Amino acid sequence: MDRRELADFLRTRRERITPADVGLPAGPRRRTPGLRREEVAHLAYISTEYYTRLEQARGPHPSREVLAQLTRALRLSDAERDHLHHLAGTPPSPPPGPSREVRQSIVDLLNRLPQAAAIVLSATYEVIAWNDLAAALMEDFSALPRRDRNLVRRRFLEPRRGGRWLSSVSDAGDFARSAVQHLRAASARYPDDPEMTGLVEELLAGSEEFARLWATHEVAVRPNLRKTFDHPVVGPVTVNCDVLDISDRDQRVIIYTVAPGSPSEEAFRLLSVVGTQRLDVPG
Structure with missing residues (x-):
């Protein structure tokens, strides 16, 4: 002390x-x-x-x-x-669980990126914030209950309704491995959080693929900096992926951008107009 x-x-x-x-x-x-x-x-x-x-x-x-x-x-x-x-000579106890509160400045940042799709992930892979273009590109997260906004649960336990982008994105396998690696590291940071332990137990019991990846004990994440979404309205959209760590809250901002002058940029322009409308459904 x-x-x-x-x-x-x-x-x-x-x-x-x-x-x-x-x-x-x-x-x-x-x-x-x-x-x-x-x-x-x-x-x-x-x-x-x-x-x-x-x-x-x-x-x-x-x-x-x-x-x-x-x-x-x-x-x-x-x-x-x-x-x-x-x-005081008393090291702080680890936080009981991952934070789900997104700073207002981060929310403002997402809304000020009109030409980029952006989401915020918690340590459990729950989508806790997003901008309009991300909803148009990926899914209207506002229409989902909180449980269904967890990307790991959707990827491994409900693949058929996991969202068009989870099943059709070009790096689906890499996403699965990366998500498991992130989740294993996060589970060590929050060993006493019932939501974290419950999620892992649910995934181990419900997915052989998750259990197999979990058993590798890998925590070194190799980022995938480029992927292609197969969107049902605008077709293939190739994006660059950048990740910003919010270390004090154990959150990550995922930002998807497109190359200037590319067909994907035109697709982004169309998505910014149509938003989350289902133009692929007959009227």
Whole structure:
């Protein structure tokens, strides 16, 4: 436990929060920048004396419960929470499960890519965000229940209704291997998450192909940077694939773009117009 660094860190985090940030009145004669020590102690459900001793580098070793309460009271980010735990000599516990919350800035990014199809995948391969062109190219994810947005489950357990793109994309086999490798690595990061363990158990019981790939214990993922979708309305669409890692949330942004001047670019233009309309179905 680094008492001096912990004390300085708590003080600087306290001083950056205004009373209004936590719903407290500013009041007259406030000379302390940010919150007062007694206010932080109140928000963290600990005594003022105990918190004061922590800021004066003479406090006892705080428990995980106290650290969690301080994290909430001081509105720490995930990185700051981990730093607080390390300063206190108590390494942070792994998160209970993969995050499904997509930052607004990432959602805005997807919507500002009108000439690219883009989705966000959680660590369990669930599609948790997408833009309009991705829905037109792949599937209207908004029309699906959450369970059916999991690409691994759709690929291995429900191949017939796994979506036209999962069965007809040019790298279907590579996708299967890559997905299993990603999922095996993710399962090691979230060993206590019931949703993760339940998904793996469901896949092992329901798919011989998944069980065979899972048994290889491969976790080294070789990215496929190019693939072709066989779209029922606009025909073959060849795309370049780029992946952006959102490391703090264990998520990935998959961006599909087409070569300028190619037939696929014309297909993208048509898809941006027709959207998710089923023009292949007779009216």
